[in-house]
Amino acid sequence: MRISTEFSLAALLSTVAMTSAAHHSMPALFDTASTVTVSGEVTEFQFISPHAYILMDVVDGAGERVSWQIETYPPGMLIRKGLTPATVQPGQTISAAGHPARDGRPLMRLLTVTMPNGDEKQIQ
Numbered sequence: 602m603r604i605s606t607e608f609s610l611a612a613l614l615s616t617v618a619m620t621s622a623a624h625h626s627m628p629a630l631f632d633t634a635s636t637v638t639v640s641g642e643v644t645e646f647q648f649i650s651p652h653a654y655i656l657m658d659v660v661d662g663a664g665e666r667v668s669w670q671i672e673t674y675p676p677g678m679l680i681r682k683g684l685t686p687a688t689v690q691p692g693q694t695i696s697a698a699g700h701p702a703r704d705g706r707p708l709m710r711l712l713t714v715t716m717p718n719g720d721e722k723q724i725q
Contacts, residue, residue, distance in 0.1 A: 631700040631710045639669055639709075640696040646689045650675045655689060655697065655711070669707040671697050673724060683722050684714070693717050 627633065641659035655671040673679060689695070694717055699709035712725045 627700075627710060630702060632703050633700050633710075635701060636698055636712065637701040637709060638696060638698040640694065641669065643689060643691050643693045643695060644668070645691060646686055648676050648679070648686050653679055653684075655695075655714075657695070657697070659707070667707050669697075669709070671699065671709055671711050673711045679724070682724050684724070688716070689714075 639657070639659045641657040643655060643657050645654075645656040647654040647656070653673045653676055655673065657669050657671065659667050659669050661667050673684070674682075679685070696715040697709065697711055698713045699711040702708040713721055713723050715721045
């Protein structure tokens, strides 16, 4: 009985540790006091839970191509905001504004997206 209880406790603690590591605090990862805007070509739209991602190539000020990762909300919330796999497709040129990563990576948490036709969608 004691071994079973210890095993159950170890399994529970392992599950909690993995779950908490899989998710992050937005203010810990993103600088919520500032915003950045990038424009570029969509390379992929990962319409997945718990966060969908828009991947895009952006040409920076030095003329270098930088691959940006734009973190968004779950698919259900994006559908309510008007973003679906049919509306964001590879090859489109869009602009994205959001909170940048604190560590300087080309990563942001999406606030608004401007579609190729100029339609701006508020995501947050």
